Amino acid sequence: MSRGGLDQNFNGIKTKQLTVQKESSPILFKDLINHIVENYISNKKDLETFIEEDTIRPGILVLINDTDWELEGKEDYELENGDLITFTSTLHGG
Amino acid sequence: METESKSKREVAREVAREVMPSKILSDSNLKVPVKRPLKVKSLCEVCHARKAVMRRPKNFSSLCKECFYQAFETEIHNTIVGNKLFYSGESVAIGASGGKDSTVLAYIMKILNERYNYGLNLVLLSIDEGIKGYRDDSLATVKRNQQQYEMPLEIVSYKDLYSWSMDEIVASSGIRSSCTYCGVLRRQALDRGAAKLGINHVVTGHNADDVAETVLMNLLRGDTARLENSTAIMTSSSGSPIKRSKPFKYTYQKEIVLYAHYKKLDYFSTECTYAPEAFRGTARQLLKNLEAVRPSCIIDIIHSGENFKLKEKRKRETLQYKKNCRNVQQIKEGNNKNIDNPIEVRSDGSVSIFKGEKKSANGFVDGNRCEKCGYLSSNKICKACILLQGLEHNRAKVLIDTDTSVDGAAVLTKTLEKLTF
Numbered sequence: 441m442s443r444g445g446l447d448q449n450f451n452g453i454k455t456k457q458l459t460v461q462k463e464s465s466p467i468l469f470k471d472l473i474n475h476i477v478e479n480y481i482s483n484k485k486d487l488e489t490f491i492e493e494d495t496i497r498p499g500i501l502v503l504i505n506d507t508d509w510e511l512e513g514k515e516d517y518e519l520e521n522g523d524l525i526t527f528t529s530t531l532h533g534g
Numbered sequence: 535m536e537t538e539s540k541s542k543r544e545v546a547r548e549v550a551r552e553v554m555p556s557k558i559l560s561d562s563n564l565k566v567p568v569k570r571p572l573k574v575k576s577l578c579e580v581c582h583a584r585k586a587v588m589r590r591p592k593n594f595s596s597l598c599k600e601c602f603y604q605a606f607e608t609e610i611h612n613t614i615v616g617n618k619l620f621y622s623g624e625s626v627a628i629g630a631s632g633g634k635d636s637t638v639l640a641y642i643m644k645i646l647n648e649r650y651n652y653g654l655n656l657v658l659l660s661i662d663e664g665i666k667g668y669r670d671d672s673l674a675t676v677k678r679n680q681q682q683y684e685m686p687l688e689i690v691s692y693k694d695l696y697s698w699s700m701d702e703i704v705a706s707s708g709i710r711s712s713c714t715y716c717g718v719l720r721r722q723a724l725d726r727g728a729a730k731l732g733i734n735h736v737v738t739g740h741n742a743d744d745v746a747e748t749v750l751m752n753l754l755r756g757d758t759a760r761l762e763n764s765t766a767i768m769t770s771s772s773g774s775p776i777k778r779s780k781p782f783k784y785t786y787q788k789e790i791v792l793y794a795h796y797k798k799l800d801y802f803s804t805e806c807t808y809a810p811e812a813f814r815g816t817a818r819q820l821l822k823n824l825e826a827v828r829p830s831c832i833i834d835i836i837h838s839g840e841n842f843k844l845k846e847k848r849k850r851e852t853l854q855y856k857k858n859c860r861n862v863q864q865i866k867e868g869n870n871k872n873i874d875n876p877i878e879v880r881s882d883g884s885v886s887i888f889k890g891e892k893k894s895a896n897g898f899v900d901g902n903r904c905e906k907c908g909y910l911s912s913n914k915i916c917k918a919c920i921l922l923q924g925l926e927h928n929r930a931k932v933l934i935d936t937d938t939s940v941d942g943a944a945v946l947t948k949t950l951e952k953l954t955f
Contacts, residue, residue, distance in 0.1 A: 498826035499818075501791055508588040508792070511576055511596055528795065529803075530743075530787045 591829035622653035632672030635739030664699025
């Protein structure tokens with residue numbers, strides 16, 4: 441799920457499997473963001489390294505099934521079971 | 535005047551936010567939906583055959599993996615050829631940290647060298663700062679890269695060069711100034727490593743984001759002396775045989791990360807365990823926020839930086855009577871040659887001799903060498919030696935009377951080197 445040092449914010453967890461439950465309304469990417477913020481960021485101080493103004497902080501590369509999320513509708517992408525979401529920070533040194 | 539420029543800036547921002555997306559849609563017969571029905575897969579704009587997987591920040595074009603590789607590699611090749619970075623048969627050291635930028639650099643240099651017959655002799659050069667839990671792990675990555683790319687690897691360590699590892703420096707001087715020490719020492723270490731290998735050219739993985747960030751930082755600090763040269767793709771000082779260049783100067787960080795990801799390159803990604811350089815971090819954040827609004831701003835900042843030209847500094851006229859005084863004094867000392875050149879008598883009784891070096895507009899003196907270690911420096915004593923002196927001062931308090939080799943063998947050698955007549 442996350443690579444590039446971001447795992448430090450998630451208790452060192454690198455991958456996590458989530459299940460999308462079929463409901464009446466589709467589950468969008470922004471719901472996933474909220475879910476991550478509420479459940480997986482152990483230290484609330486780290487929030488700003490992941491989230492900025494209710495979306496993923498600029499500088500974090502988001503891939504949905506290995507495709508740039510900018511091509512997939514970003515926060516409004518409709519999640520499906522089996523989707524692989526990758527977060528990679530580009531912010532640290534090279 | 536100020537309000538006018540402000541409104542212009544606002545207009546530009548509006549344009550970036552509103553006009554550009556619609557323009558892109560009309561320009562490229564993309565299948566990106568306007569009303570965003572989800573799950574529409576856009577096709578690559580170049581081959582129109584495969585699924586687009588990424589959007590290029592510099593021009594918003596959507597490309598498939600294959601076309602992205604092609605564009606990415608070709609652009610770097612064009613940068614290299616266009617700027618005549620290398621000559622055939624040259625030995626080039628690749629500054630390798632094991633991070634994404636330098637790993638992609640090593641990979642790209644290898645394939646371009648083979649594809650376009652640059653005729654380069656490539657070597658990996660790594661610096662071991664001595665940071666446990668960070669550099670030891672990333673060096674393991676570099677060692678794997680050495681195998682994967684079949685290149686020789688040279689590792690030079692702070693401990694060997696300066697008799698201090700970063701861990702010791704931080705223990706002695708605190709975490710706050712760690713980046714200051716590390717940055718100054720690394721610059722020298724790369725040069726010395728290259729000199730050790732007999733190589734005169736070091737390439738580094740600095741990318742467009744880094745260059746733009748540096749321009750921004752120098753601008754924000756009012757550091758005009760650095761501003762003018764901060765975008766140079768190749769830097770070399772007269773007097774130093776080692777030049778440095780940045781083949782990734784126009785390459786976006788996002789694309790480097792994507793390239794490494796899609797190519798499944800073996801790189802190491804963990805933040806340095808010590809505090810990040812505070813001001814650079816702020817500048818980086820600012821830049822990332824700007825990029826989110828207008829991705830081309832990174833290239834635009836570099837373009838602006840390239841065109842900054844400092845106004846020639848006005849030379850202060852030395853009053854005639856002062857000149858006369860000095861000339862008289864020098865004639866008294868029997869030194870007729872250096873009339874008009876000031877001679878400085880230092881506290882230790884030595885006298886500086888000016889060989890008519892050209893002082894550039896920003897005050898840097900070319901070809902000047904540190905009196906302590908012989909490294910190229912704009913001051914009498916280079917920054918690394920000043921920092922190390924401060925450290926030694928602290929260490930003396932900690933260690934008791936056992937250490938006689940405080941100055942280290944390296945310093946002694948360099949002192950001897952200086953004694954040429």
